[in-house]
Each structure stands twice: as structure tokens, then as C-alpha cells.
Amino acid sequence: MKTWIPDARNFSYLTWKQVDALPREKTLLVLPTAAIEQHGHHLPLATDTLINNLLLGKALAQVSTEMPIYALPPVCYGKSNEHIGFPGTLSVSAQTFMAVVRDVGASIAAAGFKKLVLYNTHGGNTSLVDVMARDLRAEFGLRTFTLFGSGGAGAEGISQQEKTYGFHAGEVETALLLHGTPELVHPQEYTANYIARVEESALLKPEGSAANFAWLTKDIAPSGVLGDPTAATAENGERWATAAATRVAEALVAMYNFVPRHGA
Ligand SMILES: [Zn+2]
Numbered sequence: 001m002k003t004w005i006p007d008a009r010n011f012s013y014l015t016w017k018q019v020d021a022l023p024r025e026k027t028l029l030v031l032p033t034a035a036i037e038q039h040g041h042h043l044p045l046a047t048d049t050l051i052n053n054l055l056l057g058k059a060l061a062q063v064s065t066e067m068p069i070y071a072l073p074p075v076c077y078g079k080s081n082e083h084i085g086f087p088g089t090l091s092v093s094a095q096t097f098m099a100v101v102r103d104v105g106a107s108i109a110a111a112g113f114k115k116l117v118l119y120n121t122h123g124g125n126t127s128l129v130d131v132m133a134r135d136l137r138a139e140f141g142l143r144t145f146t147l148f149g150s151g152g153a154g155a156e157g158i159s160q161q162e163k164t165y166g167f168h169a170g171e172v173e174t175a176l177l178l179h180g181t182p183e184l185v186h187p188q189e190y191t192a193n194y195i196a197r198v199e200e201s202a203l204l205k206p207e208g209s210a211a212n213f214a215w216l217t218k219d220i221a222p223s224g225v226l227g228d229p230t231a232a233t234a235e236n237g238e239r240w241a242t243a244a245a246t247r248v249a250e251a252l253v254a255m256y257n258f259v260p261r262h263g264a
Contacts, residue, residue, distance in 0.1 A: 001050070001076070003053050004053055004057025004180070005071045009060040011029065011071060011072050011073070019111070028068070028069045028070070028255055029070055029115065030056065030070065030071050030116075030117040030119050030147075031072045031116060032052045032075065032121070033074065033078060033121075034125075035048040035077070035078035036077060036080070036089070036090040037078070037083045037089040037122075038083045038087075038089050039168065039173065040168075040189075040191060041225075042189040042229060043174060043177055043229075045088045045089070047169065047173055048121045048122040049076045051121050051173065051177070054180045054241060055150070055241060056071055056119060058248075059246075060249070061245075062245065067256050069252055069256060075097070075104075077090055077092045078092065078122045079091060079093065079128060081124070083218075094128055098131065098132055105132070105136040109142055114142060116142050116144050116145070117255055118132060118144065119147045119248075120148050121148070121149055130146060133145065143258070150247060150248070151244055151247030153244040153247040154243075155172045158171060158172065161194065162227055164196075165194045165206075165227060167206075168225065169224065169225045170227020170228055170229055171229055172227075174237075175240060178233065178237045179241055180241065182234060190229050192230060193221045193222075193225050194227070195220045195226060
């Protein structure tokens with residue numbers, strides 16, 4: 001898998017003696033979680049994993065080398081059963097995903113490290129990552145953190161419709177890959193599909209609302225795209241990646257420096 005993680009920030013490039021020399025209390029380890037799943041006719045299966053790596057790599061390149069912050073190898077296989085029925089989707093169950101994250105956390109805790117970030121770029125993993133951050137805190141006493149996608153940076157200039165319903169293989173993901181791995185994007189294969197319109201005031205939403213319906217991609221988007229990639233450009237991809245990496249870097253520094261405030 002292509003990587004943007006600086007070599008000096010790649011935990012798996014260290015020897016065990018180098019790991020042993022790291023300051024255990026301070027070191028912040030980042031576990032990327034993503035997916036290998038269909039992304040329409042025009043993007044590769046590894047899209048979420050590549051985006052995770054691109055944003056995290058650019059973020060780590062901005063962080064002071066004084067701070068011992070390392071990227072662990074990613075959990076590439078995610079809970080992707082919303083995309084079953086599309087050849088190439090390689091999904092693990094919620095139980096398997098949580099077991100892998102738990103075991104990695106156990107290994108980190110056993111080595112004496114204290115701080116772990118779960119950095120997730122696949123929507124199907126989000127609720128599991130939230131669960132695991134709390135469970136690792138409770139079971140091993142790890143100081144755990146969650147971080148998602150762009151770290152809260154918006155995709156400047158995007159339409160409200162695409163921002164709300166461009167869930168998957170839409171303009172943002174396509175632009176990020178046009179920037180990061182243009183050789184893996186197939187613009188002649190673009191398809192567009194929206195499962196709802198922002199101007200419609202339906203009571204039940206596909207997600208993120210107080211009342212939602214559970215969806216499978218094959219039921220609602222035959223091509224596998226949820227959104228519209230047509231307007232994506234490499235220039236926007238670079239701008240959005242840079243803005244996201246800055247937010248991710250800021251979040252990592254805040255996590256590195258984090259001291260919980262205790263009540264009186
Ligand atoms: Zn994706």
C-alpha cells in the first residue's frame with residue numbers, strides 16, 4: 001500500500017530496542033482504522049485506507065519532531081457490510097474488528113505505553129471505534145482518543161447537497177484521490193446517485209438524525225456511489241487534504257498534551 005507516513009513516524013519501522021527507548025508515558029501512538037470496500041466504478045477498494053494514510057502522513061509531517069508521535073500499521077479491514085454484494089468488498093464483523101483493536105490495545109498497554117489514538121476514516125467503523133476507545137480506557141487504563149476523517153475541517157466550496165449526502169465515493173473522496181493517487185481514479189467511469197435531497201424534509205434520514213433508517217448500498221445505489229464525483233478536481237483535493245491535515249495535526253498535538261481536568 002502506498003504510504004505518506006514519514007519514515008521517522010512509522011512505528012513498524014522501529015526495532016524493538018528503539019521502541020524500548022521511547023518515553024512510555026509521553027509517546028502517542030495512532031492506530032488508523034479504515035476499509036477495503038467498493039467505491040463505485042471509479043475509485044479503488046483501498047480509498048478509505050489511502051485517504052487515512054494521506055491525511056495522517058501530511059499531519060505527522062507538520063508535527064514537531066520533538067513530540068514522540070507514531071503511526072501504527074493500519075487496520076485496513078473494516079466493518080463494511082453495508083457494501084456487501086459488490087465484488088472486492090472485504091468486510092470483517094463488528095466482533096472481529098473490535099477484537100483486533102482490543103488486542104492491539106492490549107499489546108500497547110503490555111509494552112507500557114499509555115496513549116492511543118484511534119484514527120478512523122470509514123463510516124461503518126465509527127460506532128465501533130467509539131465503543132473501543134472507552135473499552136480500552138476501562139480495561140487497560142490507556143488514555144484513548146478518537147479522531148475522524150478530516151478532523152472537522154470542511155471541504156470549502158462544496159455544495160450543501162454534496163456535503164450532506166456525498167457519503168461515499170462522491171466529490172470529496174474523489175478529489176482527495178485525484179490529488180493523492182490520480183493513477184487510481186477513473187473519471188470516465190463516474191456515476192452519481194443521491195439517496196435524499198437536502199431540500200426535502202423527510203422525517204427519517206439515512207444517518208446523523210434523531211430518526212434514521214438502516215441502509216445497504218445495493219438497495220439504494222446500484223453503482224455503489226452515494227454522492228456525485230463529477231465536480232471533483234485535484235486542486236480541491238490538495239486544498240482539502242492540506243486543511244484536513246492541519247486539523248488532524250492540531251488534534252494530535254492536543255492529544256499529546258492532554259491532561260484531564262478533575263473536578264473539585
Ligand atoms: Zn470511502
